[in-house]
Amino acid sequence: RRPKNFPPGPPISPVLGNFLHLASKNPLKELGKLRQTYGNVYSLFLGTRPAVVINGLKAMKEAMLVKATDYAGRPQDMLTGDVFQRKGVTFVDYGPVWKEHRRFAVMTLRNFGLGKKSMEERIHQEIQFTVKTLEKSIGKIMSPQVMFHNAASNIICKVLFGTRYEYEDETIKKVVRWFTEMTKIANGPWAMLYDSVPYVSYLPLPFKKAFKNMELYLDFSNGLVNEHKRTRTPGEPRDFVDCYLDELDKQREDSSFSEEQLRRITFDLYIAGTDTTSNTLLTGFLYLMNHPQVQDRCQQEIDQVLDGRNRVSFEDRHNMPYMQAVIHEVQRVANTAPLSLFHCSTKDTELMGYDIPRGTMVIQNMESVLREEGQWKFPHEFNPENFLNEQGEFVKPEAFMPFSAGPRMCLGEGLARMELFLMTVTLLRKFKFIWPEDAGEPDFTPVYGITLVPKPYRMKVQLRSEQ
Numbered sequence: 001r002r003p004k005n006f007p008p009g010p011p012i013s014p015v016l017g018n019f020l021h022l023a024s025k026n027p028l029k030e031l032g033k034l035r036q037t038y039g040n041v042y043s044l045f046l047g048t049r050p051a052v053v054i055n056g057l058k059a060m061k062e063a064m065l066v067k068a069t070d071y072a073g074r075p076q077d078m079l080t081g082d083v084f085q086r087k088g089v090t091f092v093d094y095g096p097v098w099k100e101h102r103r104f105a106v107m108t109l110r111n112f113g114l115g116k117k118s119m120e121e122r123i124h125q126e127i128q129f130t131v132k133t134l135e136k137s138i139g140k141i142m143s144p145q146v147m148f149h150n151a152a153s154n155i156i157c158k159v160l161f162g163t164r165y166e167y168e169d170e171t172i173k174k175v176v177r178w179f180t181e182m183t184k185i186a187n188g189p190w191a192m193l194y195d196s197v198p199y200v201s202y203l204p205l206p207f208k209k210a211f212k213n214m215e216l217y218l219d220f221s222n223g224l225v226n227e228h229k230r231t232r233t234p235g236e237p238r239d240f241v242d243c244y245l246d247e248l249d250k251q252r253e254d255s256s257f258s259e260e261q262l263r264r265i266t267f268d269l270y271i272a273g274t275d276t277t278s279n280t281l282l283t284g285f286l287y288l289m290n291h292p293q294v295q296d297r298c299q300q301e302i303d304q305v306l307d308g309r310n311r312v313s314f315e316d317r318h319n320m321p322y323m324q325a326v327i328h329e330v331q332r333v334a335n336t337a338p339l340s341l342f343h344c345s346t347k348d349t350e351l352m353g354y355d356i357p358r359g360t361m362v363i364q365n366m367e368s369v370l371r372e373e374g375q376w377k378f379p380h381e382f383n384p385e386n387f388l389n390e391q392g393e394f395v396k397p398e399a400f401m402p403f404s405a406g407p408r409m410c411l412g413e414g415l416a417r418m419e420l421f422l423m424t425v426t427l428l429r430k431f432k433f434i435w436p437e438d439a440g441e442p443d444f445t446p447v448y449g450i451t452l453v454p455k456p457y458r459m460k461v462q463l464r465s466e467q
């Protein structure tokens with residue numbers, strides 16, 4: 001039964017609670033319908049576990065920004081928590097271990113040059129491989145899924161381990177397979193069952209594979225960390241792992257920093273930084289092909305601003321309001337992380353007048369803000385004008401929060417924004433992307449998962465100078 005003054009919600013069935021609402025084929029549609037019935041803050045029960053779903057900018061701001069630390073926890077004793085052993089950063093509950101590691105990760109990604117040259121250099125190096133792949137496809141039709149996935153994966157691998165992998169490399173294919181299997185499990189009915197029904201976790205059901213794959217990853221990253229220990233020069237870090245080893249040298253015995261934490265945090269950063277970025281790129285090129293006038297206008301701006309220069313730099317974004325508007329609009333419609341990552345209240349608190357007890361799971365419905373009526377000029381269509389003012393200048397409405405908001409917001413935002421900008425501009429400058437004549441009507445409805453991804457599509461590639 002719902003506690004007193006708890007947000008309203010649909011009737012709760014015994015054992016499963018409202019499990020079936022979230023396990024439906026299209027949970028986002030289901031959540032949208034519940035919002036219409038119960039308002040911007042409503043509750044669901046995942047088995048016996050109470051969860052609150054937050055919709056709309058007002059409620060989102062109250063929870064994530066105004067009462068930020070009240071809602072900065074992560075639910076524990078769920079499949080993700082058990083697989084990740086409450087280590088790393090992403091699934092660690094609010095507290096000193098999370099704080100120290102989050103601060104370290106943010107600082108390190110920044111020192112490596114977020115906004116500065118060295119991070120940019122790493123991204124540009126990888127983009128050259130994407131360009132080569134596309135050059136081989138000129139005049140032909142190709143599927144971009146693997147190409148964008150490999151690019152995002154290699155950029156984060158370069159940052160973490162200083163390595164990139166050839167697209168056909170067996171090691172990275174194996175690692176990607178482990179990740180894909182784990183995400184599938186975490187996103188599927190087995191994880192829901194694990195999280196909702198007591199004692200199911202003891203049964204030998206398919207979610208056991210997630211634990212097995214985690215072990216495999218830890219072995220794999222152990223090899224990389226050992227290699228770094230053999231070859232590093234203390235104080236002269238080459239990548240994230242070296243920075244962490246430098247930090248370990250400085251820490252006291254009782255510190256939360258450890259080699260196991262290092263292996264787990266690299267996992268978190270890799271998994272959080274790959275599908276998110278590549279799915280956004282896939283969404284971007286799907287829309288650009290099907291809005292050729294938008295693609296043309298981007299190319300005009302790029303040609304004008306870069307005028308004879310060798311390559312684009314991240315700084316150029318300030319002179320490219322239209323390009324910026326397009327990339328932000330892509331992120332808005334892509335809604336890449338549709339339910340963000342689940343939060344948890346850290347103490348008894350309130351939200352929009354309701355009482356929220358400590359330990360309540362909190363689910364952010366991102367679409368309810370990214371497409372909220374009243375916040376956008378054109379909430380339901382792809383239109384870069386959503387980010388342009390009357391003077392054609394770039395403006396960012398506060399409802400733009402694909403990276404979430406508050407203390408838990410995405411810590412890779414800087415890296416992601418740099419990747420999206422440099423990749424999109426470089427490719428649009430060189431190539432024209434065309435929706436193939438035989439492809440029929442485009443289907444913009446994404447496939448639901450922890451991240452949303454467009455249905456597989458193909459693109460025709462032309463060299464712009466040949467037009």
Ligand code: HEM
Binds near residue numbers: 089090341403
């Ligand atoms: C377009 C790309 C990306 C999108 C849309 C995105 C979105 C998000 C969202 C919505 C969250 C959950 C925030 C919350 O719980 O309130 C998150 C968390 C996180 N993201 Fe990203 N992300 C992207 C790229 C990246 C990249 C490139 C990295 C790696 C460097 C990264 C690392 C993380 C980490 C580690 C967290 C967990 C933070 C914490 O629990 O403190 N993300 N991201």
